[in-house]
Amino acid sequence: MDPCYVVSRCYETRINLVDDFADKLTDSGSTIPSGLIAAALAHAFALFVAVSVGANISGGHVNPAVTFGAFLGGNITLLRSILYWIAQLLGSVVACLLLKLATGGLETSAFSLSSGVSVWNALVFEIVTTFGLVYTVYATAVDPKKGNVGIVAPIAIGFIVGANILIGDAFDGASMNPAVSFGPAVVSWTWTHHWVYWLGPFISAAIAAIVYDNIFIDESTHEQLPVTEF
């Protein structure tokens, strides 16, 4: 349990700050295309960088759902998963407090469903979009057969989130990351439908991890999975 990992986790999750800032600033505009584009690009660029930055040190875990998938797939231990989760949630809360400090008290509203969107609709959205993210992590970064695709993996992981936000943001905020939803929820103390942003991503992370691990990754190479590269 190298302390480096914890420090690194905190920092990487801190990059979600960018996400949170972008979400807040473009919040009122997210149902009109240009606000939507700003949010999608901010998330895509920031996640790409977060994964690149963390790849050398701890594997770029900034998402509790992805960490959960990696745990289910046997790629990290339960203890390390718990440490990562704590760092991710802490980072998100600190980010929201920093935002409040830097903006002189700008309201940090929690993720919420748009009017007319039921919790079941939102759950389907979170499952579908997070599945794409976790599957991309597996196929481009975890899979030992990845080859040259591994070089552009951080870009692919960032951009699938950007693409998903372009489709889901108008409905439920397209979180795909429980930590990103957690910080604003704590700071604004708003917990309505918060479970949707945990259950959806965890369900699809589990499905993606199990499916990919069992079908596409050859058993013989399984033991040598590069833990540090997603």
Next chain:
Amino acid sequence: MDPCYVVSRCYETRINLVDDFADKLTDSGSTIPSGLIAAALAHAFALFVAVSVGANISGGHVNPAVTFGAFLGGNITLLRSILYWIAQLLGSVVACLLLKLATGGLETSAFSLSSGVSVWNALVFEIVTTFGLVYTVYATAVDPKKGNVGIVAPIAIGFIVGANILIGDAFDGASMNPAVSFGPAVVSWTWTHHWVYWLGPFISAAIAAIVYDNIFIDESTHEQLPVTEF
């Protein structure tokens, strides 16, 4: 006929879900630049990811026209082509049904020609834009001389589609992919001009495949074409 291929095909085509979602959501906005940019970025990012994700397993076939070109060029068998086509069309239909489910019944309108655009205009557009796509696939991913360009090939393939949408979306939707047009057509049961979205891409895929295969790929290296990398 490894079952992995079929599962993988389904998933990769499922990413067209992103495309379809984006198309629907930005539909009303696609004639004004910011809606256009949202659609172009969503397609560019999603296709880049789809190709990256599929490259390890089955070659990233998410487009019946590209598969047709690969078949004409002798890179895959007819049987595998047919399996791919079925998976691609199935994925597109499932995607549209999921969209309906997630949005509580949002209308999934089929691709259609803008007013004042004749079927011949649209056919030229589909031929020109799809030619660019298939030629890019050949030059950056199939060609044994590709070298380092192969590393950024998935990005190039995604971004040429983004560029093409920026020019063609206002005219006929710039499908470049019969599967992307097929799902909405089935779900909305609208078949007007649907043939345009098949004939155009297939014509240019055939031209691009034959031209590239015969002129630019050296005969001596032809037998060792890397089937799994486009």
Next chain:
Amino acid sequence: MDPCYVVSRCYETRINLVDDFADKLTDSGSTIPSGLIAAALAHAFALFVAVSVGANISGGHVNPAVTFGAFLGGNITLLRSILYWIAQLLGSVVACLLLKLATGGLETSAFSLSSGVSVWNALVFEIVTTFGLVYTVYATAVDPKKGNVGIVAPIAIGFIVGANILIGDAFDGASMNPAVSFGPAVVSWTWTHHWVYWLGPFISAAIAAIVYDNIFIDESTHEQLPVTEF
């Protein structure tokens, strides 16, 4: 004088079609940010792809000014330069005719200066922006010391054009490429200020080529310059 080169030149220049289309479609919107973004992204994506696509075969020459710089730097012969220039201009004209055909006669207006922009302002703009482009081509693709930067060179070359358009498009169209200006000028038969789009890029291509060749590229490695990679 392999015929492949000529065919390839034609195709690569044909991608300027994307540029021309984008320019026309977003023309009325280019002074407002979202039309500007659409134009910048279309050019950035398309040029990145054009360079990637051509790198294997002829070096990705789609710009008479870049070809001129390569000729001055002694990297290609005069005869080949002339062949490239013909193919580039032909490609641009064909692209504009195809646009007219596909759109049922949409007006293809030539590049022009915005009101209040003098020819000297425009000349400075073309020199400054094209210098950035040609310098980027040299530093990331031609320079034998390029190393890993060569892998992302096509992206860098495309994106510097995108960045330049974001700054220059509102002033003079930010052509940076005489061929891109030539096609619309022929089809609309408008030659006012057309010389600006040739003189500016040629001046800065000459400066960039001479400066880079003499200062940054070591004489000892000069003879082995990789002709086929820009």
Next chain:
Amino acid sequence: MDPCYVVSRCYETRINLVDDFADKLTDSGSTIPSGLIAAALAHAFALFVAVSVGANISGGHVNPAVTFGAFLGGNITLLRSILYWIAQLLGSVVACLLLKLATGGLETSAFSLSSGVSVWNALVFEIVTTFGLVYTVYATAVDPKKGNVGIVAPIAIGFIVGANILIGDAFDGASMNPAVSFGPAVVSWTWTHHWVYWLGPFISAAIAAIVYDNIFIDESTHEQLPVTEF
């Protein structure tokens, strides 16, 4: 003290011209999303290219704060740092003068705080955003453990700036680079709050450099730090 370095420094900083142009042109629009997107993309693309272009020759230093971090980390000497700083500031001033020349006297307003944003808010913003930039430079380009991430490092460095602008531009211009603020301040001779754009970035560059150097870079490999790659 090779003269090449000074020339190269000037050029690389000159690319900030793109930044400055974009800032000016989109200034009035930067509080609305599409102007914001244009500014973010222009900076992201231009910085990516500036880093790529300079990587071969001098390491892509275009930011006094990044140079300061490299000096603190013992990667470059004080003398070279001073030369770089002079070149960076000179480049920024020349860029603003060129802008004035090319536009026929367009006003080059200095960076300023939006109404309601205190200097302390702005300082926090500059510290948080520049920290992300310098940390990214260390993790993706300086760190000897960077591996394949080094290939996409210039893109990551450019895009983190793009992401940061999407969040900070509406507040204080999100400079993250004292040189970018210096040119407009000189040309418009406006020095109100100018110290914020120096103090903020220098504080976080110092923190990022010290933290990264001491925690994440193994002492044993420290002596062989690749000076020329950031």
